[in-house]
Amino acid sequence: MCGIAGIYLNSPKEAAFLLEKVSSIVSAISHRGPDGHGTWADAQGQLVLGHARLAIIDLSKDGKQPMLSQSGNFVLTFNGEIYNYVELREELAGMGVQFRGTSDTEVLLEAMERWGIEKTLKRARGMFAVALWDIKKKILWLGRDRVGKKPLYVYQDHQCLVFASEIKGILKYPDISVNLSSQALSDYLTLGFVVGPQTIYKEITEINPGTLVCFKENFTVREEINYWSFPNEASRILSPQEIEKETERLLNEAIKLRLRADVPVGVFLSGGIDSGLITAMAALQSSQPLQTFTVSFGNSSFDESHLASLVAERYHTQHREIRLDPDLRDLLPQIVRTYDEPFADPSAVPTYAISQEASRYVKVVLNGEGSDELFGGYRRTYAMRWLQKIQFILQLLPQGSLGGLAKILPQPQGFRNAYSFFHRFIRAAQADAQTRYLLWSSDGFDEEEKAFLGKNSFHNQLSTREVLSERLSDYSSLPPLAQFMAFDFLVGMADCLLPKIDMATMAHGLEGRSPFLDQELVYWVAGLDKRNLLSGGDTKPVLRSIAKRYLPDGIVSAPKRGFEMPLVRWMKEDLYDMARDTCLSQNSILFDMFDRDQVSALVNRQTSLDDERWAKRLWTFFMLASWGKYK
Numbered sequence: 001m002c003g004i005a006g007i008y009l010n011s012p013k014e015a016a017f018l019l020e021k022v023s024s025i026v027s028a029i030s031h032r033g034p035d036g037h038g039t040w041a042d043a044q045g046q047l048v049l050g051h052a053r054l055a056i057i058d059l060s061k062d063g064k065q066p067m068l069s070q071s072g073n074f075v076l077t078f079n080g081e082i083y084n085y086v087e088l089r090e091e092l093a094g095m096g097v098q099f100r101g102t103s104d105t106e107v108l109l110e111a112m113e114r115w116g117i118e119k120t121l122k123r124a125r126g127m128f129a130v131a132l133w134d135i136k137k138k139i140l141w142l143g144r145d146r147v148g149k150k151p152l153y154v155y156q157d158h159q160c161l162v163f164a165s166e167i168k169g170i171l172k173y174p175d176i177s178v179n180l181s182s183q184a185l186s187d188y189l190t191l192g193f194v195v196g197p198q199t200i201y202k203e204i205t206e207i208n209p210g211t212l213v214c215f216k217e218n219f220t221v222r223e224e225i226n227y228w229s230f231p232n233e234a235s236r237i238l239s240p241q242e243i244e245k246e247t248e249r250l251l252n253e254a255i256k257l258r259l260r261a262d263v264p265v266g267v268f269l270s271g272g273i274d275s276g277l278i279t280a281m282a283a284l285q286s287s288q289p290l291q292t293f294t295v296s297f298g299n300s301s302f303d304e305s306h307l308a309s310l311v312a313e314r315y316h317t318q319h320r321e322i323r324l325d326p327d328l329r330d331l332l333p334q335i336v337r338t339y340d341e342p343f344a345d346p347s348a349v350p351t352y353a354i355s356q357e358a359s360r361y362v363k364v365v366l367n368g369e370g371s372d373e374l375f376g377g378y379r380r381t382y383a384m385r386w387l388q389k390i391q392f393i394l395q396l397l398p399q400g401s402l403g404g405l406a407k408i409l410p411q412p413q414g415f416r417n418a419y420s421f422f423h424r425f426i427r428a429a430q431a432d433a434q435t436r437y438l439l440w441s442s443d444g445f446d447e448e449e450k451a452f453l454g455k456n457s458f459h460n461q462l463s464t465r466e467v468l469s470e471r472l473s474d475y476s477s478l479p480p481l482a483q484f485m486a487f488d489f490l491v492g493m494a495d496c497l498l499p500k501i502d503m504a505t506m507a508h509g510l511e512g513r514s515p516f517l518d519q520e521l522v523y524w525v526a527g528l529d530k531r532n533l534l535s536g537g538d539t540k541p542v543l544r545s546i547a548k549r550y551l552p553d554g555i556v557s558a559p560k561r562g563f564e565m566p567l568v569r570w571m572k573e574d575l576y577d578m579a580r581d582t583c584l585s586q587n588s589i590l591f592d593m594f595d596r597d598q599v600s601a602l603v604n605r606q607t608s609l610d611d612e613r614w615a616k617r618l619w620t621f622f623m624l625a626s627w628g629k630y631k
Contacts, residue, residue, distance in 0.1 A: 002052055002080075004052075004065075005025040006048060007021055008140055009045075010046075010219070015041045018048035029168065035055040038050070039066070040077075046138075049066040049133060055262075056261050056363060056364060065078060069112075073134065073135050074133065078131075080127045080150045083125050088111055089107045117130075127145045129151060129207070130142070140161075140214075143212040146209060147494060148498055150502065151165055154205055155173070156219065178204060181199070186464060188341075189620060190446065195471070199340075209228075230489060231526040234526065234528060234529060238529075240532060243532060243533060244542050247521075250518065251281065251516070254520070258513040265363075265364040265366065266358055267279045268366070269317075274377075276307075280311065280550040283317060292317040293320050296323050310555065324353055328349065328574065331352070333626070337630050343500070343623060345500055347565060349565065351504040358510060359505075369517060370489075370514055373489040374526065375533070376485065394430060402427070402430050441492065443616050471491070481530045544556055567615045570615070571619060571622075579621075582629060583618075584603055590628075
């Protein structure tokens with residue numbers, strides 16, 4: 001796990017110039033790799049690669065990057081981990097390859113030399129962002145792992161191509177000119193994050209997950225290869241017992257591979273089924289006592305630290321609880337600076353705090369990301385199951401009648417009570433797939449609200465619904481429930497949950513590993529008929545059934561909560577003054593884009609919104625204004 005960077009120029013420069021510039025980029029992302037920095041420059045003065053190293057496997061100098069292949073023809077700078085490197089190494093050794101060290105980087109590089117980069121990445125089981133330079137052919141390859149665990153951003157104009165693991169690194173290159181993207185801002189207001197491959201800057205894009213990009217002829221020729229896609233079929237029919245057995249086997253295998261490290265490994269233990277299962281399986285496979293970490297919120301109704309303690313006690317882990325102090329004034333600016341784009345998921349706060357604490361004790365942590373999307377852990381997935389069951393009734397009703405009914409019914413006061421769930425259900429029941437997904441998964445600004453903010457900020461932009469429709473077109477033939485779950489994985493995962501965990505952990509030189517996102521497990525579960533996967537009345541029935549053999553009853557039967565924040569309290573009490581001052585400051589970025597009166601009305605609570613919706617919108621404004629202040 002590291003940070004990578006590179007510069008590819010149209011016209012040659014002196015090596016000293018290239019090395020100085022890439023070193024400044026690497027320094028900007030040095031938190032990703034505090035164990036050492038490296039650079040490599042092409043003899044012709046057109047390309048330079050950089051690397052910030054977080055040493056996890058092979059801590060010696062033999063694991064240093066950028067790394068030159070034994071033939072001298074390929075140079076690799078690599079961020080991530082290849083979990084099956086031991087098996088690949090044995091195969092390559094059988095072909096006569098002699099290795100200098102024991103790192104997964106060297107295995108990856110020599111595999112690319114013999115099998116080619118596309119075939120190698122198809123066989124690599126792990127998370128990665130890679131940059132490979134073919135010295136003879138003058139070709140630069142950039143690629144990301146299948147689901148987007150590791151980030152990779154690119155800036156390109158007529159003079160240069162600059163890439164890095166984080167946007168802040170790219171912005172260190174001189175003479176780069178960037179402008180805010182109205183489309184990205186529009187999507188942020190609705191979703192709370194920017195939808196890739198666009199970024200908050202028009203001129204910077206992100207390499208798509210599961211994609212290789214080949215740059216030829218002084219980077220003027222760009223070719224994309226999609227080497228992996230989330231399955232667009234979900235028709236494999238198995239019994240619940242068969243699904244449970246294979247899931248348990250694959251998850252145990254994924255955890256076993258992710259325990260491979262030459263440094264201490266821990267687990268983020270939230271008190272739910274997902275992290276509980278990971279802790280249990282990891283503890284049973286580990287030869288050393290496992291270290292676990294959880295966040296507590298004191299008087300919050302969402303606090304699950306007591307449940308986490310039950311798991312820690314059963315498996316005798318070295319458990320640490322981080323109490324999140326209500327005074328977050330010092331912590332929030334650090335978090336905003338960490339995320340290079342506006343990011344309004346409030347769970348970034350505890351994720352950052354727990355990463356900071358865990359980095360004092362371990363270099364690797366396992367987490368439960370991906371389980372809800374794959375196994376049906378959200379309330380909205382449960383709603384979609386019911387909607388699919390009553391489709392035959394809905395077809396008898398006039399189109400749009402339920403949406404009309406929702407308009408005349410009283411607006412819900414709150415977001416998580418029974419009436420609010422009912423209201424959202426009927427409002428979205430007859431909507432198209434993308435609109436339904438937005439209504440059920442997001443409570444951000446809708447298109448009408450964005451237009452009302454004024455200044456025509458989004459007049460010529462696509463609606464967020466249109467953005468999702470374009471991105472998810474390959475999944476339109478899936479059955480409704482499978483399509484809905486694919487949307488959850490393809491939108492919320494790569495653009496929100498994975499950046500959240502990557503940026504928070506890497507800000508502290510900590511590597512996060514996600515067993516539920518193992519490629520074998522993802523591909524197998526995604527291809528299952530969802531009626532079999534979600535049989536029964538609970539969320540995540542397969543994982544709950546497995547958990548009965550590993551976890552206390554109180555955890556198995558507990559409802560889904562996750563890292564839900566006391567956001568209303570924060571916005572009304574703890575952080576209101578800070579939010580108001582930031583949003584309404586004279587230099588607030590909000591006033592560059594929105595009508596001052598509309599911003600002031602929302603901040604000062606001059607709206608008819610209930611507490612939860614107002615708090616969510618104020619937090620979205622607060623995080624955008626804070627980003628504008630610290631960027």
